[in-house]
Amino acid sequence: MPQLTLHGYYRSSCTARLRIALALKKIEYSTVYVDFANKEHRGEAYTAINPNQTIPTLVADEGDGRSPVYITQSVAALEYIEEAFPDNAVHLLPSNASDRARVRSLVEIVVADLQPRQAMITLEKLSNCFGATQDQKVKWSHDWCIKELRAYEKLVTAVGPVGKYSVGDTLTLADVCLVPAVQNAVEKWGVDLAEAFSVLATIYDNLKVLPEVQAAHWSRQPDAPKEKSGVDEVSMVKR
Structure with a gap:
């Protein structure tokens, strides 16, 4: 089986997705901690394995004498985990093509529509290029959470009765991505989940x-x- 090493940061929601998926599938892995706060991800050593300087990177050593595979996008890493370890514990992609499409649509709401708009690099740009204040950045992030989580909830409820999780009663990659997104929304940006999104709260x-x-x-x-x-310590919400 492939030997996995996760290069990540404790507060990275993208890293959290992989931690959850690896745990659910009972996959052993090693961790390399990247000090994002001190810009280690922009250093020469990390850039050599992830030229985009993003976190996380999942390194997969297949043990076949070839160079390890460096997976530098979290969704690609999640799908690799599912495909490389198909028989481990749980299946995070449904067998039905329609349900797989629903899962992937929900995943993309989080990873493509929500997370980049509240990423630290985006917030830095708002400050450096447009002079945004902390309060303005909090409002920006809060408002994007409301918009995209509303879209997520509507998609969850569009096909009938809601199950325990995002797509029925089985855990999927959508749930893996939802968890850190909700944690950010609540803990960093002050979203009242129960008030705004009763279905997602459940x-x-x-x-x-x-x-x-x-x-x-x-x-x-x-x-x-x-x-x-x-x-x-990186929360920007005034409590």
Whole structure:
């Protein structure tokens, strides 16, 4: 079986997706901690394996004498995990083509429509190029959360009764991506999930009790700042 190494950062929602998926599928892996706060992802060593300087990177060594595969996009890494370990624990992509399409549509709402608009590089640009204040950046991120989570919820409810999770009663890649997106929305940008999204709130309640999800939370990672006692030091919401 491939030997996996995850290069990530404790507060990266993209890294969290992989932590959750790897845990759900009971896959062992090694971790390399990338100090995003101190711009380690922009250094020469990390750029050599991920020229786009994004986090995470999943390195897969197939053990066949060839060079390891560097997977530099989280969704590509999630699909690799599902394809390379098809018989591990759970299947995170449904067998039905229509359901797979629903899962991938929900995934894209999070990874293509929501996450890039609240990424730190985007917020830096808003400050550096347009002079955005902290309050303006919080509002920007909050408003995008509302818009895209509303789209996510509408797609979940469009096909009839809602199950325990995003697509029926089975965990999928959509749930893997939803969890850190909701955590960001609530913990960083002040979204009241229960008030704004009753369906997503119920789904998230079902997800957050899973041991694999709890273990993947940013505050429980070895590179998280322990002196903060669980307080998110990068949160921009005024509490």
